Amino acid sequence: MQSFDVDDIVRALRDARHEWRDSQKRSREPVGREFPSREALTEIVEALKGALFPMRLGPPDLRHESEDFYVGHTLDAALMGLVAQARLELRYVGRQQSLDEMAIDAQASAAVKAFGASLPQIRRLLDSDVLAAYQGDPAARSVDEVLLCYPGVLAMIHHRLAHRLYGLGLPLLARIVAELAHGQTGIDIHPGATIGAGFFMDHGTGVVIGETAVIGERVRLYQAVTLGAKRFPTDAEGHLQKGLPRHPVVEDDVVIYAGATILGRVTLGKGATIGGNVWITDDVPAGASVTQASLQKKPCT
Numbered sequence: 001m002q003s004f005d006v007d008d009i010v011r012a013l014r015d016a017r018h019e020w021r022d023s024q025k026r027s028r029e030p031v032g033r034e035f036p037s038r039e040a041l042t043e044i045v046e047a048l049k050g051a052l053f054p055m056r057l058g059p060p061d062l063r064h065e066s067e068d069f070y071v072g073h074t075l076d077a078a079l080m081g082l083v084a085q086a087r088l089e090l091r092y093v094g095r096q097q098s099l100d101e102m103a104i105d106a107q108a109s110a111a112v113k114a115f116g117a118s119l120p121q122i123r124r125l126l127d128s129d130v131l132a133a134y135q136g137d138p139a140a141r142s143v144d145e146v147l148l149c150y151p152g153v154l155a156m157i158h159h160r161l162a163h164r165l166y167g168l169g170l171p172l173l174a175r176i177v178a179e180l181a182h183g184q185t186g187i188d189i190h191p192g193a194t195i196g197a198g199f200f201m202d203h204g205t206g207v208v209i210g211e212t213a214v215i216g217e218r219v220r221l222y223q224a225v226t227l228g229a230k231r232f233p234t235d236a237e238g239h240l241q242k243g244l245p246r247h248p249v250v251e252d253d254v255v256i257y258a259g260a261t262i263l264g265r266v267t268l269g270k271g272a273t274i275g276g277n278v279w280i281t282d283d284v285p286a287g288a289s290v291t292q293a294s295l296q297k298k299p300c301t
Contacts, residue, residue: 033088034088034091034092035088035089035092035172036085036088036089036172036173036176037085037088038176038180040081040084040085041085041173041176041177041180042180043081044078044081044082044085045158045161045177045180047074047075047077047078047081048075048078048119048161049157050070050074051070051071051074051075051078051119052119052122052123052126052157053123053126053147054067054070054071055067056144056147056148057147057148058070058074075116075119079112079115079116082112082115082173083108083109083112085173086107086108086111086112086170086173087104087105087108089170089172089173090104090107090108090170091104092172107169111165111168111169111170114168115164115165115168118164122160122161122164125160125197126153126156126157126160128197128198128199129153129156129160129197129198129199129200130143130146130147130153131143131198132198132199132200132218132220133146133150133152133153133200133202134146136200136202136220137200137202150204151184151185151186151187151201151203151204151205152185152187152200152201152202152203152204152207154181154184154185155181155182155185155187155189155201155204155207156195156199156201157181158177158178158180158181158189159178159181159189159191159193159195161177162174162175162177162178162189162191163191163192163193163194163195165177165191166191166192171191171192174191174192175190175191177191178190178191185204185205186204186205186206187201187204187205187206187207188207188208188209189207189208189209190209190210190211190213191211192211192212193209193210193211193212193213193214193215193227193247194213194214194215195209195213195215195219196215196216196217196218196219196252197217197218198217198218198219199215199217199218199219199220200219200220200221201220201221201222201223202220202221202222202223203222203223203258204221204223205223205224206223206224206225207221207223207224207225207226208225208226208227208228209227209247210227210228210229210246210247211243211247212243212244212245212246212247212265213227213247213248213249213250214247214248214249214250215227215250216250216251216252216253216254216270217252217253218252218253219250219252219253219254219255219256220254220255220256221255221256222256222257222258222259222276223258223259224258224259225256225257225258225259225260225261225262226260226261226262226263227247227248227250227262228247228261228262228263229246229247229263229264230246230263230264230265230281231246231264232246233246245265246264246265247264247265248262248263248264248265248266248267248268249265249266249267249268250262250267250268251267251268251269251270251271251272251286252270252271253270253271254268254269254270254271254272254273254274255272255273255274256268256274257273257274257275257276258276258277259276259277260274260275260276260277260278260279260280261278261279261280262274262280262281263279263280263281264281266280266281266282266283266284267283267284268280268283268284269283269284269285269286269287269288270286270287271286271287272284272285272286272287272288272289272290273288273289273290274290275289275290275291275292275294276292277292278290278291278292278295279295
């Protein structure tokens with residue numbers, strides 16, 4: 001019978017964990033789970049999707065007359081689960097800030113209550129995204145097809161939820177929710193990014209939107225568009241400075257075609273059109289059209 005020396009591997013893994021915890025100045029004392037669970041958040045997000053769109057993303061046997069009962073029951077369970085995950089994130093932060101358990105519990109409950117109260121507005125924003133996708137894609141046969149099938153809409157459901165969590169002081173939960181969609185769709189939207197109503201990512205694969213990006217209303221992106229940072233400022237000790245505005249501002253009614261890369265805190269003016277595969281590091285005036293050909297005509301500086 002083959003032996004895998006499991007006891008030796010277990011001991012070696014324990015040593016590796018202790019080395020890491022010691023290097024990070026973390027206690028070896030058993031304290032239970034320290035961080036939120038991806039698995040738990042996956043279930044919570046699926047429940048929230050069903051509560052937001054019960055007849056399309058809810059259970060297959062749901063009937064119209066049972067919608068409110070299903071939504072209420074589902075929301076109650078999902079929000080209670082979210083409070084538990086919020087406590088885990090806030091306890092981790094609280095250990096660094098010496099917050100007591102009562103303060104953590106109160107903060108978690110208040111954040112999730114505010115999150116729940118914002119779900120009707122999130123639903124309305126998502127309706128505008130679904131409608132923008134339907135109106136912007138001639139291949140779309142119905143708004144129901146868009147909601148059920150389009151990866152860009154799935155990514156936006158996650159983003160609208162994650163952005164609200166981010167704004168309520170739960171950035172780790174927000175990032176996990178965002179990364180669940182990233183893994184499924186290949187669309188990478190940081191939960192800190194601000195995105196207006198009627199946003200549509202056609203195809204969407206490879207889209208990257210950074211933390212401090214600000215996107216207006218009725219903006220359309222195609223696949224492989226990057227709204228990224230041009231440089232990363234450091235402090236006197238060489239550490240990256242966090243949270244500084246470093247991603248583009250995209251005003252209303254802008255269209256950005258496939259493969260375009262826009263870097264830095266530049267502004268794309270209202271109604272501008274950005275052609276495919278261009279590289280932009282300067283402001284673009286309102287209504288302008290930028291293509292590879294137009295960029296090549298510019299004199300070298």
